[in-house]
Amino acid sequence: MSTLRLALLCVLAIATATAAAMGPLHEAAAKGDTQFVKDWITKKRNLDVTYDDPVRPVEGNYARTLGVTALMVAAHFGQLDVAKRLVEAGADLYVESHWPDGAHRRNAFDYAVEGKQLEVARYLWSKGGGMRLGARLPEHIGGACSPRCDERLRAQTDMALFLVGIAPDEAVLGKDIGNAVCRLALMPGGIEFLEKHFARVPRSSAHCVAYGLYDGLPIAQRSAVASWLLDHGADPNDRSARWTPLMGAAFSHDMDMVKLLLARGGDLNVRGAGGETAISLAADSCAHGANNPHLLRQVAMVEYLAGAGSDKNVYASAEARSKLGLLPRCCAQPESAEQRRICAVFGL
16 A cells, blocks of 8 residues: 555544544445445445545634545545446435535545546546536646656656546637646646647637736746747637736736737737727836836836837727726826826827
């Protein structure tokens, strides 16, 4: 028995000793006691009986994962024979555990994936109804290669391949599948994994490196990943999210990323859901104070985009001025020379 599995069984043993102890069916599922499970089924007892799993959060207070079934336990511990018996006897594949606030919902398939139990995940998927079972596929794909995917970590690489192979196309999963591929590309070994197994990445794959969650990573790393994604099918003008990757980079005043996306076909004058463009997003926040680093980056971005061909009449209409906040918030009483330079670009 592996050290990890032994440790997990110890955790379950401790949980069993608490007031929220597992029932006998859960214990049998964790240990792989197929005879006990068979007897339980023969007696026509409830296969979906639940217990509440105690979890100790960072702050030290107990919370609970509510509604854990025996099938979830079997899936987590890789007890394939137990999982098969439970499913074939009618255990509910789709019931979900959750935290007390209703978040972090997980079905048995999710438990198998997060427990890195590939054979159980394969089996449950074969018995399930597609995306009803795999609602969290993009999340799982994005994390499948943590800490890396390569030949030395076959189990993780094989799980990632399985998840990618069962994922529906981009029309079904939308930007979520692109974000998952993007996160995978940012992991050590991720690009090598994708290069080996992907002929083309989703159009929506560039958002996570262009702006947002990963914009704190070194620009050299993000640029390398963005360039590879763009080479393999990502679109700098993808509109599956509220903004295009170029618009998001402009909003972040990320000059290096903006220049990269422009060089790769980014369109400065694509409009977002609220009528905004890259230059209006770059300008549409106020920063004050002499030599304010944020304001200096902002004015540099606005002036660069203006010189690169942005439509500076974005604020010309009353409708645009009502949606975008630059005029009332920043230009009514500009407090610095830099802010006045930004407003002057638009004739405000």
